[in-house]
Amino acid sequence: MPTGFRGKIAELAFLGIFALITAVAFFETRVTLVAKRAASGDAFSNSALFLEIIAGLMAAFVLVIAVQTLARGARPASDEAPTLAGRTALRLIGFVVIVAFYVASFRLLGYYIATTLTVAGMLAVMGTRSRLAFLVFPLAVSLIIGFVFEILFNVVLPLGFLGLTLQSVLG
Amino acid sequence: MLHDLTFLGGSLPAFAILTVLIGTFLGLFIGAMPGLGPLMGIILMLPVAFYMDPVSGMGLLIAIYVAGSCGGAISAILLRVPGTPLAAVTLLDGYPMAQKGQAGEAVGLAITASAIGGLLSGVVLVFGAPRLAAFAVNFSAPEFFALAITGILAVVVVAGDSFAKGIIAGLLGILIATVGTDPMSSVTRFTYDNNDLLGGIGIVPAVVGLFALPELANQILGGRTEGRRDIGKFRVSFRSIGTVFNDKFNLLRSSVIGTFLGALPGAGGVMASFTAYAVAKSSARDSSEYGHGAKGGVIASEAANNACCGGALIPTLALAIPGDAAAAVLMGALLLLGLQPGPQLFTLSGDLVEGVFAVYLLANVFLLVLGFALAPLFASVLKIQNRFLIPLILVLSVVGTFAVQSSQFDLWIMLGFGAIGFGMHRFGYPAAPLVIGLVLGPLLESNMRRSLLLSGGELDIFVQRPISATILAVNLLVLVVVLIRALRRKDKAPETLPSLGD
Numbered sequence: 001m002p003t004g005f006r007g008k009i010a011e012l013a014f015l016g017i018f019a020l021i022t023a024v025a026f027f028e029t030r031v032t033l034v035a036k037r038a039a040s041g042d043a044f045s046n047s048a049l050f051l052e053i054i055a056g057l058m059a060a061f062v063l064v065i066a067v068q069t070l071a072r073g074a075r076p077a078s079d080e081a082p083t084l085a086g087r088t089a090l091r092l093i094g095f096v097v098i099v100a101f102y103v104a105s106f107r108l109l110g111y112y113i114a115t116t117l118t119v120a121g122m123l124a125v126m127g128t129r130s131r132l133a134f135l136v137f138p139l140a141v142s143l144i145i146g147f148v149f150e151i152l153f154n155v156v157l158p159l160g161f162l163g164l165t166l167q168s169v170l171g
Numbered sequence: 172m173l174h175d176l177t178f179l180g181g182s183l184p185a186f187a188i189l190t191v192l193i194g195t196f197l198g199l200f201i202g203a204m205p206g207l208g209p210l211m212g213i214i215l216m217l218p219v220a221f222y223m224d225p226v227s228g229m230g231l232l233i234a235i236y237v238a239g240s241c242g243g244a245i246s247a248i249l250l251r252v253p254g255t256p257l258a259a260v261t262l263l264d265g266y267p268m269a270q271k272g273q274a275g276e277a278v279g280l281a282i283t284a285s286a287i288g289g290l291l292s293g294v295v296l297v298f299g300a301p302r303l304a305a306f307a308v309n310f311s312a313p314e315f316f317a318l319a320i321t322g323i324l325a326v327v328v329v330a331g332d333s334f335a336k337g338i339i340a341g342l343l344g345i346l347i348a349t350v351g352t353d354p355m356s357s358v359t360r361f362t363y364d365n366n367d368l369l370g371g372i373g374i375v376p377a378v379v380g381l382f383a384l385p386e387l388a389n390q391i392l393g394g395r396t397e398g399r400r401d402i403g404k405f406r407v408s409f410r411s412i413g414t415v416f417n418d419k420f421n422l423l424r425s426s427v428i429g430t431f432l433g434a435l436p437g438a439g440g441v442m443a444s445f446t447a448y449a450v451a452k453s454s455a456r457d458s459s460e461y462g463h464g465a466k467g468g469v470i471a472s473e474a475a476n477n478a479c480c481g482g483a484l485i486p487t488l489a490l491a492i493p494g495d496a497a498a499a500v501l502m503g504a505l506l507l508l509g510l511q512p513g514p515q516l517f518t519l520s521g522d523l524v525e526g527v528f529a530v531y532l533l534a535n536v537f538l539l540v541l542g543f544a545l546a547p548l549f550a551s552v553l554k555i556q557n558r559f560l561i562p563l564i565l566v567l568s569v570v571g572t573f574a575v576q577s578s579q580f581d582l583w584i585m586l587g588f589g590a591i592g593f594g595m596h597r598f599g600y601p602a603a604p605l606v607i608g609l610v611l612g613p614l615l616e617s618n619m620r621r622s623l624l625l626s627g628g629e630l631d632i633f634v635q636r637p638i639s640a641t642i643l644a645v646n647l648l649v650l651v652v653v654l655i656r657a658l659r660r661k662d663k664a665p666e667t668l669p670s671l672g673d
Contacts, residue, residue, distance in 0.1 A: 014598045017591075018339055025346055028361055038358040043623035047353040047360060050616040054346050061339040068335065091391045095561075099384065099589070102569055103582040111570070119562040126391075126558035137559060145566055153222040155574045 011069050019062045025055035094125035110160020115142035183529045187227040191530050194234025195537040196545075201235065202242020203549045204560065208256070209239025210497045211386065214378045215564065217504055218571035221375075225508040226526035232504055233484075233527065234534035236497055237289055240440060240477050241538055244281035244469075245549050249274060249405075257440040257476040260448045264461065264468030271464055278550075279411025280466055281473045282542035287415060287422060288474030289535035292430040292481025297528045299434075304489040304517040312621035313633050315491075315513075317642035319615040322492035324646055325436035326607045334657050336600045344608020345615060347372050354613070355620055367580035374503035376572045376581040377609055380588025381595075381602045382496075383568045387561050388593050407546045414466055421451050421467050422474050429475035433482020439495040440476040447475030477538075481531060488512055488524065491614060496603035499610045506610075507575075 029048035033039040039048035102118040109117070119138035128134065143166070149155040150166045159165060194216070201212035212235040220228030243258030248265035261281060268277035307314075323345075327337035350361040351371030362368040415422060425447035432443040451471035452461040461468050483494040484501075491513035493499035505512050510520060517524050572585045595602055626632035634640045 011598050014594050017594070018343065021343065021346065024361075033358065033360065036358055038353070038356060042628060043355075043620040045356050046620075047356050047358040049623075050619060051346070051349055051360065054342055054349070058339060058342045058346065061335050061342065064335045065333070065339065068333075088392060092388060095388060095391050099565065099569075099586065102565070103579075103586055106569065106573065106582060107579050115566055115570075119566060122562035122565065123558065126561065128558055133559075137562075141563055141566055145570055148219075149570055149574055153219065153574070155222070156577060157570070157573075158579075 008069060008072075012066065015062060015065055015069065018058065018065075022055055022058040022062055025051055025058070029055060091125050091127075095122070098122055098125060107158045108160060110162060110164050111146060111157035112142050112164045112166075113160055113162065114158075115145070183526060183533070184224070184227065186224070187230045187526065187530060188533065190223065190227045190231040191234045191533045192537055192541075194231040195238040195534055195541050198235040198238025198240075198534075199242040199245075199538070199541060199545070199549050200552055202239035203245040203552050204242075204555070205246050205250070205553075207386070207564075208243065209236045210500065211382060211564075212236075212239045213497055213500050213504075214375075214382055215567050215571060217375055217378070217500060217507070218574045220504055221507055221575050225505075225510060225523050226530065228508055229501070229504065229527050230530035230534070232501055233480075233531050234537065236501065237477065237480050237531065237534040238538050238541075240480055241282060241285035241473065241542065242549065244285070244473055245278060245546060246553055248277045248281065248469075249550055250553065257444060258472075259441065260444045260472035261469055263448070263472075264463070264465045267462070267464035268466070268469070273408075273464070274405040276408040276411050276414070276466075277469055278405070278546050279407045279409065279543065280415060280469045282407070282539060282546065283412050283415040284422060284425075284470040284473040285477035286535045286539035286542070288426040288429055288476075288478040289480060289538065290532060291423070291426040291474075292433065292478035293528070293532045293535060295430045295434075296481040296484055296531060300485045300489045300528075301517055301524070303485060304514040307490055308514040308518065310514065310638065311636075312618040312625060313636050313639035314642065315614060316618035316622055317633065317639045317646070318490055318492050319611045319618065320646050321642055322436050322486075322611050323604060323607050323615075324649060326495065327601075327604045328649060328653050333599060334653055336598075337604050340595065340600050340602065341604035341608040344605035344610075345612035346608075347377070347605075348609050348612025349616065354617060365580075367578065372584060372609070373575060373581055374500070374507065374609065375575045376585035377588050378500055378503070378606055379568045379572050380585040380590075381592035381605060383564060384585070384589030385592040385596045385602075387564060388589075389596065390557055390561060405547060405550070407543050409543070415470055418467055418470050421470055425451060425471040425474035426478040429478025430482040432475075433479030433494060434485045435482075436486055436492050436494045439483075440479040443479045444472040444476040447471040477535070484527070484531065488516060488527065489514065491611075493607060493610060496606050499603075499606045503606075503610050 029039060029052045033048040033051075038045065040046060043049060098118055098121045101121070102114055105114045105117075108114075116138045119141050120134055123134060123137060146157060146166050150157050157165075197216065198209060198212055201207045201215075202209060213232050216231055216235055220231050222228075223231065240257050243256075244261045244265060247258040247262035248269050251262050251266040265277045265281060268274065310318075323341045327334065327341050348371070350368055352359050352369055359369060428447045428450065429440070429443040432446065433440070448461075448468055448471045451467050452458050452465075455461060455465070455467055483498040486492040486494055487498045487502050491502065491511070493502045502512050510516060510523065568585070569582060572581050573579070575581065592602055594600075595605070622632050623630075633643060
């Protein structure tokens with residue numbers, strides 16, 4: 001867990017996400033569902049009833065955690081706590097970028113191209129230097145997993161702009 | 172060639188036997204890898220199970236659950252690194268045994284005790300779950316509402332160092348479960364004119380995002396991407412089977428502890444293995460051996476943590492109350508396969524329930540066979556570098572999530588849950604209550620609203636019915652005890668409990 005004063009701020013900022021979600025839930029019950037005429041009546045027709053209770057409880061616990069965090073002293077910095085610094089931080093950023101690329105390009109490039117590029121990118125981010133690994137591993141992963149899903153389970157994987165399937169890849 | 176197996180008057184399809192075999196292999200593999208575990212295995216294979224018939228799909232997942240709970244012992248014994256938190260106690264005596272040159276015997280003890288513990292809890296599952304379901308068959312909405320609260324509360328209580336953070340995670344799960352079309356009034360909630368959200372948030376993108384992506388990020392953050400692990404050669408000793416049976420009282424007692432704590436929502440395998448170990452040590456003739464290579468220590472912890480699997484399936488199947496995150500995902504799998512866990516499952520789909528019992532028992536038998544035959548192979552798996560494993564798991568996560576509905580939108584949902592899961596992990600929010608909330612949320616809402624419809628909107632329906640009143644009273648008592656303990660702990664040593672929820 002992050003330590004020190006900055007850690008406390010980060011903790012509160014993360015709690016802010018829960019507060020925001022709670023606010024969105026209240027907006028849904030008080031505005032959207034009211035407009036749909038689904039926020040009143042008996043338990044059958046009142047779609048806001050349960051939501052209102054859960055959002056109310058969430059608001060209460062957001063408050064409890066905020067008070068706990070503010071009342072508590074900053075956590076002392078620990079040597080064991082992993083820190084986001086140097087090469088590790090770069091790797092983490094690289095990982096996030098590659099995952100986002102993979103998700104975004106999955107349909108556009110198609111499963112085989114997107115997967116091969118993603119795995120090669122991940123190997124690079126992980127510090128792999130072996131050319132053989134770069135050549136063989138991404139292709140092997142994409143073909144083996146493609147075989148399992150496409151051939152064994154008949155899943156239609158995204159073909160991409162090239163329209164690639166396992167059968168077309170293997171000729 | 173595999174043939175259908177006759178069991179409890181029904182027959183187990185040959186394909187289901189094959190999936191149990193594959194699941195056992197995968198479970199041992201995933202369990203042995205430090206950082207992964209049965210939950211990760213179940214999550215990664217959940218989309219695969221979706222393409223199978225219910226018994227075969229559940230066979231695959233249950234076998235991973237069973238074998239993954241044991242696989243962690245291999246790395247615990249050989250490397251002093253528990254592959255899963257479940258094996259944390261096993262290393263106390265398993266690793267010293269390996270240091271004395273008894274690695275093969277220690278692994279053999281772990282596998283045998285796990286399989287026998289699992290089988291003994293299977294007996295309780297086969298005889299106990301139908302009786303519990305028969306008892307619960309007359310439950311109506313108020314009772315199920317109270318039970319759903321128990322399921323969420325129990326996991327929150329033991330899930331982490333902060334009760335409030337556990338509760339808010341559970342509430343978030345319940346809130347997320349309300350996204351989509353209201354099943355009672357057909358009004359849409361939180362959909363924002365997006366057709367992809369009409370059916371709600373799927374369990375697969377949610378759990379893959381919550382558990383798999385943050386785990387990969389944490390592996391990178393912890394710098395665990397390089398370096399080979401040095402594993403010596405060993406052979407599993409068949410003598411260990413005899414050793415386990417000679418320690419039959421310890422085996423039986425630990426299995427009973429494991430089954431009981433497994434069936435108790437929220438307790439789980441880690442608590443079971445610690446408890447069984449403590450009891451075995453306190454009742455041993457020479458307790459000074461414990462911690463220095465006592466065979467009884469390995470037997471106690473492994474029998475208990477695998478017996479937990481059978482125990483956890485009892486409330487999951489009979490009451491639709493999952494005991495932990497892995498059981499919640501298994502329950503999610505049943506829902507994905509079109510089946511509703513709970514008492515009605517036993518009356519409407521008796522064949523399927525018997526099939527689930529059969530695959531559970533079979534998984535424990537396969538665990539014994541594959542464990543002995545292939546333990547050195549699973550040990551060599553530890554040599555695989557994370558730099559290769561991380562991309563592989565990433566691809567499996569993305570393709571698996573996509574495969575369930577062929578939906579690109581699910582991938583974005585997965586990514587969103589990945590970000591939430593990473594933040595939750597980093598700031599000490601347990602993820603298990605969120606999953607339980609997600610799975611139990613619809614049950615909680617529908618039963619609350621049905622109860623209010625029955626009573627004409629009066630809340631006293633929940634306390635007028637004796638069973639629902641009793642369950643709610645127990646929940647309240649647990650809540651009060653937890654709050655008092657939390658306040659006392661605050662004065663003494665804050666935030667020292669390990670997180671069991673994940």
